[in-house]
Amino acid sequence: MTASLSLPAPAKLNRLLHITGRRADGYHELQTLFQFLDHGDTLTFATRDDGTLHLSPTLPGVAAEENLILRAARLLRDETGCRQGADIHLEKRLPMGGGLGGGSSDAATTLLGLNALWGLDLSLERLAELGLALGADVPVFVHGQAAWAEGIGERLTPVELDTPWFVVIHPGVSVATPAVFGAPGLTRHTPPISMARALQEGPERWRNDCESTVRELYPPVAEALEWLGQFAPTRLTGTGACLFAWLTNEADADSILRRLGRHDWQGFKARGCNRSPLHVALETLATPTP
Incomplete structure (x- = not known):
C-alpha cells in the first residue's frame, strides 16, 4: 500500500556571519548564527515498491545527478x-x-521525510552525518534548532534567538558563492568571538563579512540593501543574493512589501523560528490523535 507524507523545507537566515580564516583545503572557517523562517518549499513523498526515485518537477539547469533531493534519497537508501x-x-x-x-533544506527534509516514510529509524545524529556529505548547511536543517555554528558551518550549538518578523528580498540576480x-x-581574518559574546552584543551589532564584497560584485544587491535599509536594519544572508530586514510587527512588514514596486525583485514576509517548522510538522504527525 502506498504511504505519503507532505513536509515543509524552511528557509534559513544567517543573522551573523564572520569569516575567521581559510583552511589549507580552500574552505573558509566561519562563525554564524542560523535561524529558520516559517516560509519555504514543500516536499510531498509517496512510497513506491519498485525502488524507483522520481522527482517532479525538474529544476531548470539542475541535472538529476546533481539535484540535492535525489542525492539525499539515494544516499539514505x-x-x-x-x-x-x-x-x-x-x-x-x-x-535558487x-x-x-x-537546496540544503530540501535535502534535509528528504532525509527526515524518507527516514520516517520508509521506517528506517536512523537517529538525527546519523542523518546529520549523512547530510554533511551533501553540504555544510544540511546538518542544521536536520537538527532543526537555531544554532551558533563554527568550522565550515557544521559544528552546531543550539541557541534561542529573538523571533522578529522579517522582510526578505531577492533582487533578481544570482550570486556565485x-x-x-x-x-x-573578502574579509577572511575576523577575530573569533565566543557565542556568549555574540549573543550579548545582539542583532544591532551583528554583521555579515561577505556583504561588502557582494555589494561591490553585484550592484543590484547593493541597491536593494540601500532601499530596504530605509525602513529597518538590513543585512545580507549567506553570500546572498537575498537580504533581510528585521521588524517588530507584521504590519510594518506588510507596509514595506506594499512599497516594493519592482517587477525584478521578489519579496516575502516571515516570522523567525528557533524550532524548525519541519520538526514541528514531524512531531505533530507522530502525536496520536485523541
Missing part, C-alpha cells in the same frame, strides 16, 4: 540497504542561489 522507492513532488518557493539554504569566497578583498 545506500546507507540502509532500503529497497523502497519514492515519488517526490517539490513545491518550490525559495529562490539566494542564500536562504533552499565561489566568486564571493574567491574575491581578493
Whole structure:
C-alpha cells in the first residue's frame, strides 16, 4: 500500500556571519548564527515498491545527478540497504542561489521525510552525518534548532534567538558563492568571538563579512540593501543574493512589501523560528490523535 507524507523545507537566515580564516583545503572557517523562517518549499513523498526515485518537477539547469533531493534519497537508501522507492513532488518557493539554504533544506527534509516514510529509524545524529556529505548547511536543517555554528558551518550549538518578523528580498540576480569566497578583498581574518559574546552584543551589532564584497560584485544587491535599509536594519544572508530586514510587527512588514514596486525583485514576509517548522510538522504527525 502506498504511504505519503507532505513536509515543509524552511528557509534559513544567517543573522551573523564572520569569516575567521581559510583552511589549507580552500574552505573558509566561519562563525554564524542560523535561524529558520516559517516560509519555504514543500516536499510531498509517496512510497513506491519498485525502488524507483522520481522527482517532479525538474529544476531548470539542475541535472538529476546533481539535484540535492535525489542525492539525499539515494544516499539514505545506500546507507540502509532500503529497497523502497519514492515519488517526490517539490513545491518550490525559495529562490535558487539566494542564500536562504533552499537546496540544503530540501535535502534535509528528504532525509527526515524518507527516514520516517520508509521506517528506517536512523537517529538525527546519523542523518546529520549523512547530510554533511551533501553540504555544510544540511546538518542544521536536520537538527532543526537555531544554532551558533563554527568550522565550515557544521559544528552546531543550539541557541534561542529573538523571533522578529522579517522582510526578505531577492533582487533578481544570482550570486556565485565561489566568486564571493574567491574575491581578493573578502574579509577572511575576523577575530573569533565566543557565542556568549555574540549573543550579548545582539542583532544591532551583528554583521555579515561577505556583504561588502557582494555589494561591490553585484550592484543590484547593493541597491536593494540601500532601499530596504530605509525602513529597518538590513543585512545580507549567506553570500546572498537575498537580504533581510528585521521588524517588530507584521504590519510594518506588510507596509514595506506594499512599497516594493519592482517587477525584478521578489519579496516575502516571515516570522523567525528557533524550532524548525519541519520538526514541528514531524512531531505533530507522530502525536496520536485523541
